[in-house]
Amino acid sequence: MRAAVIVFPGSNCDRDCKVALERSVGARVEMVWHQEVDLPGGLDLVVLPGGFAYGDYLRCGAMAALSPIMAGVRKAAARGVAVAGICNGFQVLCEAGLLPGALLRNAGLKYVCTHVDLEIVNLQTRFTSAFGARRSAVMTVGNGEGNFFADDATLDRLEGEGQVVFRYRKNPNGSARNIAGIVDQSGNVLGLMPHPDRAFETALGSSDGAMVFQSVMQSVMATA
């Protein structure tokens, strides 16, 4: 599997994502600077990592959403390449309009860094198929603005169409309807606040995150 990790100024989980992808699925991972206009060819997965792209200036993800590489990310998603935005990457995808909604300041006003128990709401996506029949996963969150917001009509649509993929069992940040992760309508674009890249082997407290990447690999093998 070939993957790219986008590196924005202020990304800080870019190397975590690279290591997670290498160890969990043996992916060949290229780091792509945000000023590049095109992604490398032959990609199966693009990851937008966590961090504070552009120092979260204006709004988290707002400046990064306008980076030159985002045109390439948009094209890749339209071609069917899997795109995953983790934490700050989720915020960037929302700001770029690739995912609906927005991430607000945490309801408790505090930066929250903790393990979270997740319910896997949709096991049929290309990001969750490797969980098999498992309905639960443990990962970690680390964010100050992880409070997912969308208007009620959008939330109803997300729930109705199976686009809610992960939910918090205990909501750490006030997210609407306990939402931790969603996919777009095509199912190719995932955004999630918890970090699979910080939970990909047992030494990290959980290896459940590896299954997100394994799912993508399965989906790539299935179409190969």
Next chain:
Amino acid sequence: MKAVVHVFLKPGVLDVQGKAVESALNGLGFSAVSNVRVGRAITLDFAGDDVPAAKAEVATMCERLLANPVIESYRVEVET
């Protein structure tokens, strides 16, 4: 021309910062205070002298970058 853009979270979107400031003000004894909202003001200089055109263009800037229409509303003032 000078433009000022005021950006606030929409009514109905929880403004936790505003809530915290409100309870701090109440704590200082300003008990008449309620509904505190914290927003952001952006000022910019703008070439030309066509105020309505400038207003329209700054509104477009708000839609595309300065505000996030999903969660925020904005108000534009332009003066020569």
